[in-house]
Amino acid sequence: MPALRFVFKEMAKTFSQTIKFILFEKQKGQCAYCKCDLMKEIHRNILPGIDHIIPISQGGNDNLENLCLVCKWCNSVKRNKNKDDFLKYIQPYLEGKVSKKDLREYNLFLKLQKKFKHLL
């Protein structure tokens, strides 16, 4: 008999795959935040991640309504931000002003610009 821990691990894997499949259908194959085509990443063997819309640390739960499928970039950039804060953060990208790569510096620039407005 396989160790119980192994069985649970396998069950969790299947469970998360089922969730991913449901979310993929629901979101029509797009990342929940930046709307990129998740299929392109899947073809490159990069699996989409599951994100908590409201992070657990901010009182979010594991219910399906609080879960969404995200691309690798959003997954690594969002961290503990909640949905609204993250969408605000990636707004310049969504508006086509900057690339994903330059977003961090652009936001830093905006922050500094705001901070030193009185000097300009």
Ligand SMILES: [Zn+2]
């Ligand atoms: Zn994304």
